[in-house]
Amino acid sequence: MSTPNLNFAFGNFNKICSTVPLTLCPLVGTTDGIEPICYSRNVKLADTLIFEPSTLIIHIIALVMTSIMIYHIRSKYTAVGRKEIVMFFYLYMLVTIFDLLLISGIIPTASSLYPFFTGAHVGLISATFWCLLLNGFVGFQFAEDGTPMSLWSIRISSFVVFGAVAAVSILTFQNVSPFSSTSPVALWVIFFIFNGAAFLIYVILQVVLVVNTLDDRWPLGDITFGVAFFATGQVILYVFSLDICIFAKHYIDGLFFGTIATLLSVMMVYKYWDSITKEDLEFSVGSKQNVWEVKELLGDDEMAGGGLYGRGAGNSPASGPYGQANYYEERY
Template sequence: MLQIGDFRHICETVSLSVCPLVGDPDGIAPLCYSRNVEIAGILIFQPATVIIYIIALLMTGIMIYHIKSKYTAVGRKEIVMFFYLYMIMTILEMLLISGLIPTATTVYPYFTAAHVGVVSATFWCLLFNGFVGFQFAEDGTPLSLWTIRISSFVVFAAVAFLALATFENIGPFNALKPMPLWIVMFGFNGAALIIYIILQVILVLNTLDDRWPLGDIAFGTVFYAVGQVTLYVLSVRICDTVKHYIDGLFFGTICTLLAVMMVYKYWDSITKEDLEFSVGSKTNVWEVKELLGEEEYPMNQPQHFHGNVDGGYGGYRPY
């Protein structure tokens, strides 16, 4: 039975990166887990999930490229930080879950603490992006950018220190009773996500004429919710059903990726690029006109410029 502050039920259901370090002196092992494979003498855990991690990194790179190509979109520099953090989180999670960093090594707690810190920083960065649309500060300005950078780093450092102190039993923190770490991982992160969703619904309803972005929010929420249910409720059942080939972590990672993709889709749907100042992939076509000779239009004849209705100059012609 799931209890607040208790990792036992969670870790017996799905293998998280913190499970070998909390709840028991020897860690907590899942009741059913995915089969491992040996590649070039290296034992790889969760091989199917590792493939999803690689796909997630590729998809994140593509999304970052498209965000950067929208040169004048609102909140472009702020939202790209979220995807950078998600990419770092995915890399750390892949290294830890796959066993490329073995649990028995002395560096495993440090990498796990960094992973937990990056996860919280990612949720915080997403929450901060939820306020960008309300123009609390002009997007893309040093105030906006450095606020999100410094605050995300502070969240990362604080949560990483809390996690490491819990793993190493530093001060009042205890790996056998990891209540504060549990609250941060599931309480703080969950609250940040819920507040972000509420803010975006308010933003769409109050400031946008188009209601289609609500569909992106709904799909992203559903994907993430299904992933969490798959992780923490159905993982053992899935693992037993498919004979240990995959478990809930496989589907949970897919659903998380889909939710992140819907964050991009939502941001893309509510931002319009100013084409007057954007730099597109297509080259501009300039019309070049030859200067008229002096013999055709004498210098003593008065000549004037006429502007178009849009403020541009349509050409040069005499009266």
Template sequence: MVQFKFQLFKFDGICQTVALTLCPLMGKFDGIEPMCYSRNVEFAGLLVFQPATLMMDLGALCMTSVMIYHVKTKYTAVGRKEIAMFFQLYLVTIFLEMLLVTNIIPTASILYPFFTAAHLGLLSACFWCLMLNGFVGFQFAEDGTPISLWSIRITSFLVFFIVGFIAMATFSNLGPFSYTSPGALWIIFFLVNGSMFLVYTVSQIILVAYTLDDRWPLGDIAFGTIFFVSGLVVMFIFSVALCEQVKHYFDGLFFGSMFNLLAVMMIYKYWDSITKEDLEFSIDSKHQAWEIQALLKEDEEVVCH
């Protein structure tokens, strides 16, 4: 039985457990390999890593696109444009992660560190955008207004840029940053991102408890949290054991992608359950249709007479 070694401010133990996108750039010059990882397949002359994770990520891209479409069709729902930004960031993050973990962008490529830094920046921007969406329901700024939208856009871009810069500096041993001691990147990856998720969760519990009559959305929050935490546990603790049990067909990265998708789907379900679309326009359109039908019927009666 392989024991999981968790080290503060270092990715060595984690990268020996699961093949994160940053692992080939951590610890030493040629990176850290996991003890057990999903077997590779050759497709059209290209060696594809993590084929099971690739399929899961493709499914996540499809499901996220569907969720974005449904969010955009709820024209009068509260926070529609704000939550759409989160799903769009998640979509781009998953797409970039798919390119990195599957060797479509090879680890030996000179571009790999840049794309990995962008992926880590997008990941933190996702958590930041989600946290800010947690405050939309409190109406500190009216949703859909320029101040609400641009505050999320600008600050999310700043988070993306800052985290991306720290990641790139860590990969390049620039200044106080080093891939042998990636303390700053570790703090961002685990503590900062985790804190933003926690703030979002607590804010939504308060929102439901004190402003809504319906308590059912609390179930969506609970399931989303359970899925998110389960993904972390499976990836960072049980990945090696699962990989060995299933003969290298998939590892913890596959389950991490699956549970993360389920968590994001629960965020959509929660948002959908607490936002009631204004039916004023649809009622008006139906009323107008009835008036037109009544006028046409009167015209037919006149013609008949």
């Protein structure tokens, strides 16, 4: 087994994978992959070794929290961009499920299926960032939200990104020319530059949207916290993971805190979207306004003779003891 160069270099994961156990690390660098210098302790459960148990717990919490956020988004029936933003959270949920299966060792690295699941996982990560980027344009109303054009443009393009990135990943893991697992430059560019650019552009778009469109500046706080959580998670994950693992005596590593920070940043995406969208109360308010309009159109003699809510007499439109029956029959 050859030992990879652990110095940081553009286009390889050697330094990164020696610090943090990413799902693709067993498949790049050398023929046997790259093992982290320090990693979280594993536990034995029903004759099965579970790796990163602390991170596994955070993944389960993330799935619960994402389900709650999706429920609240779907319950805001008339909110702008509801159907578009919920796609992002569905994709994040899929990323979390794949991460849970691969990081924990439920799908072992020795399995022939591991490269394909990992390729799908990397593809889902890029599709999630791409979906977030496109959601950044929804508020500008280039295409009316909720329309087939808006929805299917996000769905189809996200699926194309997923398929392309998954294909590049699998071809890299399988050393299919011109891709190589020992020099995964294309995969590195996708993983860090493409995904990072999508996130950065989304943030810029939302700052422009709030400053130019909204009177309220509080959503900028949500954006700031979201960026802070995400950036902090990336720094902990790729810079301090080894130090944390050694200090904590292998009980936790940077992946644990990185997963928490990612979950918090996703929650801030929801908080930001919720703060800039209001439900349209047109139906409930409109019916009340129409009632008042009918009352204003009644003549003085009708009001004096029982009118809208008095006891009907003669040709009065009211027939019940309080006059409601015929009013609602005629109104609706």
